[in-house]
Amino acid sequence: MKKIILVILFLFSPSLSIFAQQFEISIDTMHLDLKDICRPASRVSLTHAVKFNNQLYCFFEERGIYSFKVKSKYLLQISDTGKILNSIEIPEEIQKANYFDFFVRNESLFLKNYMDNESFSFDKEKLKWEKIKGVDDEVFDDENFKVFYLDFGEFGESTWFIDKKTKKEYVIGTNGRTINYYNNRYILTSGGKITEILNAKKLLQCKPEQQYEVMKGEKNLASISHSLIGSKEIYSDSKYNSFSFEKPIQEIHTSFVVDTELYQIYSDSISIYVGQIKNAKLVPTHKLNKKYHLFNSSHSYRGNNIENDYRLLKFEENENTYGVIQIKGYKIDVKYFMHNIDSLKYLGTDNFKKIISVVKSNIKQLSINQVEETENRIGGTDMKTDRVNTSHNGYYPKALILQNIKTKEYIKIESSLIAQKTEYLYTTSDKNVKSIFIEWSPTQLTKEPQIFDFLNEDDEEKNTAFAKKQDELIEIITNILNLTPVIKKKDDTSLEMMWKIKNGIEIKLYGSKKFEKNQEIRMIINLPLNSK
Numbered sequence: 001m002k003k004i005i006l007v008i009l010f011l012f013s014p015s016l017s018i019f020a021q022q023f024e025i026s027i028d029t030m031h032l033d034l035k036d037i038c039r040p041a042s043r044v045s046l047t048h049a050v051k052f053n054n055q056l057y058c059f060f061e062e063r064g065i066y067s068f069k070v071k072s073k074y075l076l077q078i079s080d081t082g083k084i085l086n087s088i089e090i091p092e093e094i095q096k097a098n099y100f101d102f103f104v105r106n107e108s109l110f111l112k113n114y115m116d117n118e119s120f121s122f123d124k125e126k127l128k129w130e131k132i133k134g135v136d137d138e139v140f141d142d143e144n145f146k147v148f149y150l151d152f153g154e155f156g157e158s159t160w161f162i163d164k165k166t167k168k169e170y171v172i173g174t175n176g177r178t179i180n181y182y183n184n185r186y187i188l189t190s191g192g193k194i195t196e197i198l199n200a201k202k203l204l205q206c207k208p209e210q211q212y213e214v215m216k217g218e219k220n221l222a223s224i225s226h227s228l229i230g231s232k233e234i235y236s237d238s239k240y241n242s243f244s245f246e247k248p249i250q251e252i253h254t255s256f257v258v259d260t261e262l263y264q265i266y267s268d269s270i271s272i273y274v275g276q277i278k279n280a281k282l283v284p285t286h287k288l289n290k291k292y293h294l295f296n297s298s299h300s301y302r303g304n305n306i307e308n309d310y311r312l313l314k315f316e317e318n319e320n321t322y323g324v325i326q327i328k329g330y331k332i333d334v335k336y337f338m339h340n341i342d343s344l345k346y347l348g349t350d351n352f353k354k355i356i357s358v359v360k361s362n363i364k365q366l367s368i369n370q371v372e373e374t375e376n377r378i379g380g381t382d383m384k385t386d387r388v389n390t391s392h393n394g395y396y397p398k399a400l401i402l403q404n405i406k407t408k409e410y411i412k413i414e415s416s417l418i419a420q421k422t423e424y425l426y427t428t429s430d431k432n433v434k435s436i437f438i439e440w441s442p443t444q445l446t447k448e449p450q451i452f453d454f455l456n457e458d459d460e461e462k463n464t465a466f467a468k469k470q471d472e473l474i475e476i477i478t479n480i481l482n483l484t485p486v487i488k489k490k491d492d493t494s495l496e497m498m499w500k501i502k503n504g505i506e507i508k509l510y511g512s513k514k515f516e517k518n519q520e521i522r523m524i525i526n527l528p529l530n531s532k
Contacts, residue, residue, distance in 0.1 A: 022330065023274070023286065029336040030082025037074055037087050038062045039384045041411050041444075044341045046322035047073075048102040049314050050303060052109050053124065055079060056324065057088075058337070059102060065444045066411065066421055070385055077127075082337075091129050093118045103303025110135050114299045137216065140179040140305045145200055148212045149176040151298065156224050159188065160212040161200035169211050170203035173226035177301035180255050180308055182262045189255040189264070192237040192248035194277060195228075202230030235277045250282050253294050257308045258329050265313065265327065267291065274332075292325065292334075293317070344381055344413045350420040350440070351378035351412065353476050356525075359436070360480055363504050363527060366433040368408060368426045380410035380422065395508075395524040396425060396435050404428045417465040419443045436525040440469060463515040470495075470511045470521055477507055485509075504528060 038044050039062060048059040056078045064070035073095055077086040091111065094100050099114035109122035112135045119135040122128075139159075140147035148160045159176025162169050175190035186197040197203065204227040206212075209220060237248040252266045264275045266282060272292050273284040292315040304311075313325040323336040358374050359366060375382070387407045390396045409423045418440055425435040442462060474497065478485060481499050488508075489496035495511040510522040 025332045027334045032337055032339040034339045034341050038341050040381050049324050050104050052104050091120050099299040101300045101302050155221050169206040170200050171206050171225045172203050178254050178304050180257050182257045191251050194235040196232045196234045204229045254311045256311050346413050347379045350414045354378050356480050368431045371424050375410045380412050383409040385409050438523040440521040442519050462519045466515045466519045
């Protein structure tokens with residue numbers, strides 16, 4: 001549902017007369033259906049977003065929880081109404097990358113891997129990525145200059161202005177990720193300061209070893225320029241240090257130009273504001289009445305400056321709600337992305353008794369189809385993490401290593417304390433289950449835990465719950481198999497028990513006597529390998 005708000009910004013002219021400027025703010029919520037795209041029991045977060053051909057292209061990252069630990073990226077093409085038009089295949093190099101840039105340049109869409117400099121161009125007709133020669137670090141382009149930026153970490157950062165006519169290069173030792181051309185001058189905006197350049201030719205002219213192409217290739221730290229010659233700070237947060245982990249009291253996220261006015265989007269501990277620099281001070285002209293938690297990767301900046309009056313910012317609301325703020329002229333468009341990948345429902349039981357009953361009744365031939373029917377009936381959720389070998393799990397019999405196998409995993413959340421993961425291993429030739437690995441571990445939420453969450457955990461409650469669960473499992477197996485377990489290992493903390501029917505089922509339980517440090521129970525159920 002879209003809500004439109006008209007905002008009057010009261011601005012003060014140099015003659016102190018007051019005039020009003022009308023901004024239009026629209027707020028819209030899009031419900032993204034990710035259940036057929038992402039895996040369940042995972043944390044899904046927005047990482048990158050651009051506007052391209054009047055549609056949003058967004059990268060989401062999925063991080064599996066429990067012991068699945070799957071990490072995947074998804075690129076979604078989203079309409080203005082929130083409909084997912086396409087899920088676009090991502091190059092393997094980007095899928096594996098920790099840091100990459102995703103941006104629009106010259107009406108084309110690009111990807112650039114930060115570590116290996118691999119670059120890709122998007123074919124919008126085929127909806128495919130094509131590998132290309134490495135994309136450079138251009139951040140701004142006008143009729144006079146091409147502007148490039150490089151970050152050298154703790155050694156500093158440099159922004160180059162390269163004259164298109166003379167090819168001479170001029171450098172300034174400051175952040176040039178966000179640039180506006182305003183009132184015949186260049187404005188460079190970063191978190192705690194705004195720098196003005198009246199004439200880029202008055203900056204430090206580069207020596208050969210300081211030129212962009214040389215520094216990009218060799219990264220000669222001795223040649224990094226820290227010069228601010230030819231520039232002027234028109235705003236600076238005196239308490240802010242760019243080398244500190246602390247954010248400025250008033251953090252500037254971007255600048256944009258509308259008509260003849262330069263505006264900033266900035267935030268403090270209370271809200272997000274539209275503001276302007278007046279007498280070297282950041283003055284609010286409108287309060288958005290909400291603290292949006294804006295974020296951006298330090299390695300993603302090449303598409304910041306497509307248009308002087310356009311900016312796109314990303315924010316996080318909670319574990320399953322993200323969004324973008326688009327600024328175009330006097331219009332500010334806030335779009336929430338609410339996805340439906342969330343915590344799984346508490347079932348009140350893990351239905352282990354039903355699983356072991358099905359296994360006993362089908363010792364000679366338990367098909368994967370029977371497993372799927374059973375898991376669907378008792379509330380299991382397919383984790384979509386199928387594998388084709390046993391390298392991830394050392395509990396499986398060695399005899400299965402050389403066979404053609406597949407695995408299928410399900411999860412059931414019993415309560416706020418205990419979750420059960422079940423992995424079925426079956427041979428591809430007959431699709432019969434040969435081994436089952438089950439793990440009981442603490443329930444995890446899709447929300448990323450904070451350090452204080454661990455400090456506030458009630459370990460005693462968990463310890464009691466796992467001790468009770470272990471006793472319950474021992475009793476169920478003993479009664480259903482009508483066998484007394486053999487205790488395989490005795491020490492002060494660990495517990496290992498085994499039930500075995502001759503020429504039939506074998507069950508091993510790995511638990512604990514105290515559950516003080518590691519709340520976890522594991523079990524391997526082996527069926528006859530020669531079953532048909």
